[in-house]
Amino acid sequence: MSAPRASPPFNSxxxxxxxxxxxLLALLLARQLPKIxxxxxxxxxxxxxxxxxxxYGPPAAYELRRAGIIQDVRDEGFLPKKITWRKLDGTVLAGMDGDVMEGVTEDRLVCLPLDRLGKILLKHLETCPNxxxxxxxxVTGIGEDTAKGKAxxxxxxxxxxxxxKLEAxxxxxxxxxxxxIRRSLFGDWNFPGRTWDEQVVATNVYYPFEKFGYDDSQFHIHPEHWYMAARITKDGMWRVSYGELKGLSNEELIARQPMKYEAMLPGNPKPHEYKITNIGPYKVHQRCAEKMRVGRFLLAADAAHLCxxxxxxxxxxxxxxxxSLYDCLVAMHEGKTDDSILDVYDEVRRQKWKEIIDPFSSDNIRRLFDQDPENALENDEFLKMCKRTETDINFAREVAAGMNILRYDFTPHFKSAKATNVNISHKEKTST
Ligand SMILES: Cc1cc2nc3c(=O)[nH]c(=O)nc-3n(C[C@H](O)[C@H](O)[C@H](O)COP(=O)(O)OP(=O)(O)OC[C@H]3O[C@@H](n4cnc5c(N)ncnc54)[C@H](O)[C@@H]3O)c2cc1C
Structure with missing residues (x-):
């Protein structure tokens, strides 16, 4: 007679x-654990x-593939080719070519506006009865009943x-x-980190950048008119995100947009020469929550950290x-580990933010406004690295795959999951 099966650690x-x-979390879990x-x-x-x-970078493409939606994302979106860093007059300083990964890996940087990604996720979720x-x-408040084992x-x-009240x-x-959820756990104003003085205005626009020899994505280095221009749809919509002065209201930022476009974009266009479909001013932050797990509450993505x-x-x-959360929850459900793996999740993901996302993304924005474009190629190690990728294909592939360091293999922590003994070296091999 086989031993009675222990009840699963969670059903909801x-x-x-x-x-x-x-x-995405709902879709991954629903497909792997159809009974919850x-x-x-x-x-x-x-x-x-x-x-x-x-x-979405290569490690995100990997997760979209695991969720079974990468083909839809690629079909609606596209795989960007070249990314360049330029002076305001359009002179190219250095670039990286996404096509070096052609035939090397399935998990490549992919481009699709977020609302369209959301629609794909919803379409797939409609097929999940659970x-x-x-x-x-x-949600306005939270609580946990430890005796009942419910949040x-x-x-x-x-x-x-x-x-x-909804319980799970x-x-x-x-x-x-x-x-x-984060505010209820740690307090309304407790989200450690900083807010940039610089503000960002993100616009979606139809404007023929191709006519000016522009690549799929470019970042412009300039103390005042720093900006990114990237093609974001197959039908020629572009995202132009640019830096703005601190202290301006949303109305003031929107009123300045025609002046900024004329000063920044190739061809110095007037409003009748382009069509803006969206404009959104944003304050930008580098912040990470104190913890990503407290009892039966977990945090993920922007709720946990910003850049x-x-x-x-x-x-x-x-x-x-x-x-990561999907891997940990599935392993718990399959009896491969206990709930202390969620403390490992907390430590690993905060460390990834602190040691990789925060410093790299901060360098990415500073690079655009905090250096003299005339000397950037001599002084900026990142641009020197990009320059090297132009002639060394193996190095170019290494750099293109670099973001995969954000992934993590939790299997060595199964069973013996103890957050205090975690050695979360970023060099650890990621699972496939
Ligand atoms: C201009 C700009 C460009 C960006 N470009 C990129 C990029 O190219 N690549 C990239 O990786 N990232 C990019 N980002 C970041 C990216 O957009 C965010 O990281 C992402 O949207 C976060 O997703 P999320 O699901 O965590 O949160 P959100 O997308 O903010 O979703 C949170 C959801 O929670 C709901 N919600 C909030 N409060 C409650 C509540 N109390 N009760 C119930 N529901 C609630 C909201 O309605 C919302 O639907 C960009 C951000 C900006 C501003």
């Missing part, structure tokens, strides 16, 4: 936030359509006067930069959190 997961990280009940709640009535992420999505549900959230449902074995806060958008490390890092 509540994910707060139906942004890209919450949707997954509930997503979101304040909004539908997907957020603000102009935000567009580029997932329910509750829009217009705003719960207070939720205000739009149009109703009384709040309701674990609650994952994927509720973005202003996360209520400026130059270099596309925000959601790429967030998606790596999701892949």
């Amino acid at each position: 997961i509540l994910i707060v936030g139906a942004g890209p990280s919450g949707l 009940e997954i509930t997503l709640v979101d304040t909004l009535e539908a997907l957020d359509t603000r102009p935000r992420a567009t580029h 997932v329910s999505i509750k829009w217009r549900h705003k 719960w959230v207070d939720v205000m449902v739009e149009g109703q006067t009384d709040s309701i 074995d674990y609650v994952v806060g994927c509720d973005g930069a202003n996360s209520q 400026n958008p130059f270099g596309g490390m925000g959601l790429t890092g967030g998606i790596c959190d999701i892949g």
Whole structure:
């Protein structure tokens, strides 16, 4: 007679936030653990359509592949080829060619505006009977019943006067930069880090950059008019994100946009020469929560950490959190480890932010405004590295795969999971 099977460590997961990280976690878990009940709640009535992420690095592509959606993402989006760093007059200083990874790996930098990624995730989630999505549900408070082994959230449902309680074995806060889960755990103003003086305005625009010999993505180095211009759709929409002065209101920032475009873009266009479809001013931050696990509450992606958008490390890092959390929860459910693996998740993901995402993304933005473009090629080690990739293909491949350092293989921590003994060397081999 076989031994009775122990009951699984959890049967239900509540994910707060139906942004890209919450949707992806739901999809990964739903497909691997079809018997658990997954509930997503979101304040909004539908997907957020603000102009935000567009580029997802190789480790994010790996997770999108594991979720079974990479082909859809590639079909709707595209694989960017060249990225260059330029002076404001368009002179190329150095560049990197994405095509060096052609035939080398499936997991390549991929470009697709976030709202379209969200639609793909939703379409796939519709095929998962164990997932329910509750829009217009705003989480306002949290609690944990340790005796019962449950976590719960207070939720205000739009149009109703009384709040309701939703309960689950674990609650994952994927509720973005202003996360209520994080605020409830650590306090409203406790999100350690800093805010940049510089503000960023992100615009989506139709303008024929190709006519000026522009590549798929370029970063312009200039003390005042620093900006990024990247093609983001197959039909020729571009993302132009530029730096602005501190202290300006949103209205002032929007009013200055025609002046900024005329000063920055090739051809110095007037408003009738381009068509803007979205404009969004953003304050940019480098912040990381104190912990990404407290009891039965977990944090992931923007709810846990933020970085400026130059270099596309925000959601790429967030998606790596999701892949890690998925690996840990599945291993727990399959009895390969106990819940102390979630403390390892917490330590690993915060360390990845602190040692990789924060310093690299900070360098990415500073590089654009904090150096003389005339001397950049002589002084900037990163640009020198890019220059070398132009003639050394093996080195170029190494650099292109570099972001995979954000992934992590948790299997060595299974069973003996003890956060205090964690040795989370970034050189550790990642699982495939
Ligand atoms: C201009 C710009 C460009 C960027 N470009 C890139 C890029 O190219 N590559 C990249 O990797 N990253 C990029 N990023 C970062 C990226 O957009 C974010 O990291 C990503 O959107 C975070 O996803 P998320 O799911 O964690 O949070 P969000 O997308 O913010 O989703 C959070 C969800 O939670 C919901 N929510 C919030 N509070 C509650 C509550 N109390 N109750 C219920 N629901 C709630 C919200 O309604 C929302 O739907 C960029 C960011 C900006 C601003």
